[in-house]
Structures are given as C-alpha cells and as structure tokens.
Amino acid sequence: MRPIHSKITEIVEESPNVRTFFFDTQFDEAIPGQFVMVWVHGTDEVPMTLSGKNSITVQKVGDATSRMFELGIGDHMGLRGPFGRGFTIPGNGENVLFIAGGVGAAPIAPLADIVKARGIEGRTILGSRCCDELLFRERFACGRVDITTDDGSEGRGGFVTDQLAETDTSDYDRIYVCGPEIMMYKVFEILKARNAHVKAEFSLHRYFKCGIGVCGACSMDPDGLCVCRDGPVFNGGELEGSEFGHYERDSSGRKCHF
Amino acid sequence: MKVAGIELKNPTILASGIMGTTGAALARMSRNGAGAVVTKSIGPVPKKGHNNPSMVELECGYINAMGLPNPSYSGFCEEIGIAKGKMDAPLIASIFGGNAAEFTEVAKGLLSSKPDCFELNVSCPHAEGYGASVGTDPDLVHEITASVVDAVDVPVWVKLTPNVTDITSIGRAAESAGASAIVAINTVRGMAIDIHSGYPILGNRFGGLSGPAVKPVAVKCVYDLYEALDVPVIGVGGITCPEDAIEMILAGASAVEIGSAVHDDTQIFVKISKGIDTYLQKYGYSYTEDITGLSHEMI
Numbered sequence: 275m276r277p278i279h280s281k282i283t284e285i286v287e288e289s290p291n292v293r294t295f296f297f298d299t300q301f302d303e304a305i306p307g308q309f310v311m312v313w314v315h316g317t318d319e320v321p322m323t324l325s326g327k328n329s330i331t332v333q334k335v336g337d338a339t340s341r342m343f344e345l346g347i348g349d350h351m352g353l354r355g356p357f358g359r360g361f362t363i364p365g366n367g368e369n370v371l372f373i374a375g376g377v378g379a380a381p382i383a384p385l386a387d388i389v390k391a392r393g394i395e396g397r398t399i400l401g402s403r404c405c406d407e408l409l410f411r412e413r414f415a416c417g418r419v420d421i422t423t424d425d426g427s428e429g430r431g432g433f434v435t436d437q438l439a440e441t442d443t444s445d446y447d448r449i450y451v452c453g454p455e456i457m458m459y460k461v462f463e464i465l466k467a468r469n470a471h472v473k474a475e476f477s478l479h480r481y482f483k484c485g486i487g488v489c490g491a492c493s494m495d496p497d498g499l500c501v502c503r504d505g506p507v508f509n510g511g512e513l514e515g516s517e518f519g520h521y522e523r524d525s526s527g528r529k530c531h532f
Numbered sequence: 533m534k535v536a537g538i539e540l541k542n543p544t545i546l547a548s549g550i551m552g553t554t555g556a557a558l559a560r561m562s563r564n565g566a567g568a569v570v571t572k573s574i575g576p577v578p579k580k581g582h583n584n585p586s587m588v589e590l591e592c593g594y595i596n597a598m599g600l601p602n603p604s605y606s607g608f609c610e611e612i613g614i615a616k617g618k619m620d621a622p623l624i625a626s627i628f629g630g631n632a633a634e635f636t637e638v639a640k641g642l643l644s645s646k647p648d649c650f651e652l653n654v655s656c657p658h659a660e661g662y663g664a665s666v667g668t669d670p671d672l673v674h675e676i677t678a679s680v681v682d683a684v685d686v687p688v689w690v691k692l693t694p695n696v697t698d699i700t701s702i703g704r705a706a707e708s709a710g711a712s713a714i715v716a717i718n719t720v721r722g723m724a725i726d727i728h729s730g731y732p733i734l735g736n737r738f739g740g741l742s743g744p745a746v747k748p749v750a751v752k753c754v755y756d757l758y759e760a761l762d763v764p765v766i767g768v769g770g771i772t773c774p775e776d777a778i779e780m781i782l783a784g785a786s787a788v789e790i791g792s793a794v795h796d797d798t799q800i801f802v803k804i805s806k807g808i809d810t811y812l813q814k815y816g817y818s819y820t821e822d823i824t825g826l827s828h829e830m831i
Contacts, residue, residue: 279726313733318735483598486589488551489586490552490554490572497556498554525580526579526602526603526607527603
C-alpha cells in the first residue's frame with residue numbers, strides 16, 4: 275500500500291518529550307500491538323505502534339520524531355499499516371496483568387481500553403523515570419494500578435520489576451509487557467523463573483527498513499523471525515534463547531549489545 | 533542439480549536483498565525450501581543505507597531503494613558462518629564495490645567464511661557510485677569480473693541491470709572475463725510520487741521496481757542473454773508462482789531467483805520447485821535443464 279495522506283487533527287502533550295498525534299485516518303481493523311509506518315515527509319519513515327485506532331504516541335528521540343514535534347494540527351504525515359502481529363486479545367473471564375514502562379504504555383493502552391469496555395478487571399504495573407512521564411494512567415483504570423518511578427517522585431521508588439517481584443502472577447492468564455528492552459528482559463527473567471513467561475507477550479522494537487517482512491533488517495537470532503512481520507509482539511516462549519535482551523542491530527546490520 | 537559450478541538443491545534461489553542480512557534469516561529461507569540463498573550485498577565498509585521509506589508496495593509490484601545497507605565484509609563473515617552451520621543449501625555471497633579493487637577486497641575478505649559462490653552486484657539502480665553506475669559499462673564489468681575471478685577459487689556469477697540499451701553486451705563482457713553464470717535482472721529504475729503531498733515516496737526519491745510488473749522485462753532479458761551467451765543464465769524478476777518460473781526457464785534460465793514474492797508467502801520456494809516438477813512430469817521431461825531455453829526452438 276502507498277502511504278495514506280493523513281491530517282493531524284489533535285495533539286496531546288503527554289509529557290515534555292511525549293506527544294500523542296491524532297489523525298483523520300482511522301485503522302478500525304487494527305489489533306492492539308500492531309504498528310504503522312509513519313512517513314514524515316522529507317525526513318524519514320519510522321514504525322510506531324498505534325496507541326488508539328487513529329493515534330500514535332511518540333517520544334522525541336531522533337530526526338523523524340523531532341520533525342514530528344515541529345508539526346501542528348492541520349499538518350500531514352503518511353501512514354502505512356496496520357502491520358505486524360499484535361497482542362492476543364484476552365478472552366472473557368481471563369485475568370490480565372499489564373506491565374508497561376515509559377512510552378511502552380502506548381501499545382498496551384488499547385488492550386486496557388478493551389478490558390475496561392468488557393468490564394473485566396485488569397491489573398497494571400506502570401513505571402516511568404519520574405511522575406511527569408507516567409503515561410495513560412487513566413486508561414489503565416480497569417483495576418488496581420501500581421505505579422513505580424525511578425526517582426521515587428510518585429508511587430514506589432524503583433522499577434516495575436521490583437513491583438513484579440512481589441506480585442503473585444499465578445492468578446493471571448495473560449501478561450502483556452512493553453517498555454525498554456532491558457526492562458522487558460528483566461520481566462522475562464522473573465516470569466521465566468516462575469515458568470510464567472509462556473503466558474506473557476512482549477512488544478519488541480528493532481530498526482525497521484521495509485516494515486513488511488521482506489528485507490530482513492529486523493530479523494532476530496537464532497530463528498530469523500522478522501520483528502516487523504512475525505512480531506512485533508512475541509510470546510515469551512518464542513523469545514527463549516533468542517537475541518532478546520542481549521543485542522539488536524543498527525541500520526547497517528551490525529550488532530549493538532544492550 | 534549442478535548449475536554454473538554449484539550444486540543447487542532445487543532451481544529456486546533466494547534473491548539478494550531479501551531476508552539476507554543475517555545468517556539466521558538466510559538459514560530460515562533454506563528451511564523454507566530455497567535451493568540456494570544469496571546474501572544481502574556486502575561492501576567494503578559499513579553502510580546504513582538510504583532513509584526510509586525504503587520499500588513500498590505499489591499496485592503492480594514493489595519499489596525500493598534500500599541503499600545497500602550492510603555491515604561490511606569483516607562484519608558479515610560471522611553471519612555467513614552461522615548460515616552455513618545451519619543449512620546445507622549453497623550460500624552465494626553478493627558483493628559490491630565502486631571499482632575492481634574494492635570488489636576484490638570484499639571477495640577476498642569473505643573467503644575465510646567459505647561462501648560457495650560470489651554474485652557480483654553491478655546492477656543496483658539507486659546507489660551512487662556503486663551497482664548500475666559500474667554495471668552499465670562493459671569495460672568496467674569485464675575488469676571487475678576478471679579481477680574477482682582471479683582472486684577466488686569458487687564460481688563467480690554476475691548480476692546485471694536491465695537499465696541499459698543492450699544487456700547482451702554487458703553479459704558478454706562478464707562471460708569473457710570468466711563469469712560462471714549471468715544473473716538477470718536487477719530491479720528496473722522507477723519512481724513513485726505521493727500525489728497528495730507531492731513528495732517522491734522513497735527516501736532516495738527514486739529506486740528500483742520489482743515484482744509482477746517487471747517479469748516481462750526479465751523474460752526478454754533472459755531470452756536475449758541465453759541467445760548471446762554460452763554460460764548459464766539465472767532468471768530473476770517478478771516470479772511469484774510456478775508458471776512464472778517455468779516461463780523464465782523456457783526463455784533460457786537454468787535456475788531462478790525469487791525475491792519480492794517472499795512478502796506474500798515465505799514458503800514460496802517449496803511451492804515453486806514442486807510446481808516445476810509437476811510441469812516436467814506432465815510434459816514428459818526429466819530435468820529442469822531439459823526445458824531451459826526451449827522456447828528458442830519454437831519457430
């Protein structure tokens with residue numbers, strides 16, 4: 275598909291470095307965890323997980339995202355998608371646990387919306403560096419929310435993993451995880467020690483070129499799965515013994531260790 | 533089946549630039565039935581490639597301008613080792629450079645990882661100073677091919693661009709320099725523009741067209757090269773089903789490479805090689821080589 279010319283209809287400043295952009299293009303068929311390739315004309319195109327049917331939530335980290343932050347309502351970006359494999363939607367009666375760190379709350383929030391709409395209870399461990407960067411806390415109000423901040427400015431001082439270590443996960447049928455890879459890997463290790471990693475799903479990020487599972491730039495060791503096509507959401511069982519938590523590759527294909 | 537100096541498991545080969553960045557990805561394509569695999573094109577120094585969008589599906593195929601991203605030969609030896617450790621299909625190392633010295637440096641640099649064959653990329657249509665910039669000049673192609681052939685002890689294939697007036701003159705130059713096979717074609721130079729913003733879609737503004745739209749172009753190039761050359765021709769361009777592959781073989785291909793079609797079906801290699809076998813049985817042939825170039829006899 276060619277990029278869909280999409281007008282920015284609303285911009286929400288979530289924190290000094292994170293903004294949500296709403297578009298006049300709606301991806302009704304998108305499954306939570308799926309992404310769109312976002313083309314910032316004249317700059318670059320980057321993958322962004324949908325934080326809603328017509329929104330992306332962006333952290334300012336590089337050229338493309340910095341340029342996005344210069345755009346206003348009425349400006350346009352090109353959107354292609356939705357692409358990739360999203361999260362497994364929880365069934366009725368299933369207990370769910372969300373674990374989100376920083377802007378990693380963006381792909382998880384649409385799942386929380388579904389859980390809330392169905393009246394199921396979903397518990398959340400939501401972490402960030404400081405209280406200003408806690409994202410979408412109101413969208414996670416579908417059950418108990420444990421907040422952690424690195425600097426202790428709100429909730430528990432420390433990491434989501436500290437909270438998880440003290441959380442009994444045996445009651446949960448599904449666990450959804452997104453955040454920085456080091457955080458996700460620590461979560462994976464805690465869950466694996468409990469043999470609970472197979473009921474967890476992790477949303478990964480890698481450098482994408484084509485975004486459609488052809489070029490292989492985002493393929494993971496050792497099975498050659500493409501994060502853009504076979505993921506970006508993977509079951510914990512699929513990540514066992516993989517590069518996850520150890521290294522990723524830069525745009526030239528060289529390994530970069532975490 | 534032995535083609536141009538290497539033993540293919542079947543006539544379907546993974547084309548360069550597709551799932552070829554890591555050893556694990558190459559081995560996955562071998563598991564999916566590829567008769568051999570060609571790596572991403574590797575050059576002398578690490579290269580990040582063009583900005584995105586770098587590949588977009590159009591109505592008639594795909595347009596791409598990756599910009600030869602690669603970790604350099606020193607960074608890629610490990611990946612070839614990994615691929616070879618995980619599969620028994622032959623591995624063909626695609627390489628590029630700006631001149632004969634660079635090509636030779638890359639080929640020599642990869643030799644320790646024991647690729648079964650080299651494929652010289654003198655045909656990428658959108659990398660300034662590389663690819664088609666050198667592959668449109670028969671003298672340069674001759675010099676580069678001769679230099680690599682002299683430096684390595686495995687077969688050397690040369691992949692050509694269709695973006696020339698007479699592809700056979702380039703093919704002859706490569707053949708006379710010692711190429712074991714000619715691979716045709718690389719992508720057809722093209723461009724797509726977003727009519728709403730006015731921007732060319734690719735980060736590089738223009739790039740190369742692949743997929744179904746280019747198949748008739750490829751069939752004609754293969755047909756002409758088969759007529760002009762003695763070495764085998766490997767057909768590539770827009771093959772998505774057994775019928776496409778058979779058409780390419782009838783035009784003169786000894787084997788085919790498959791690229792963009794991996795998008796729709798990662799099991800495409802099994803489907804196409806089985807389909808070729810079914811066709812051979814149906815028409816009373818034993819081997820792919822029995823039908824290679826058959827259409828040339830139909831006059």
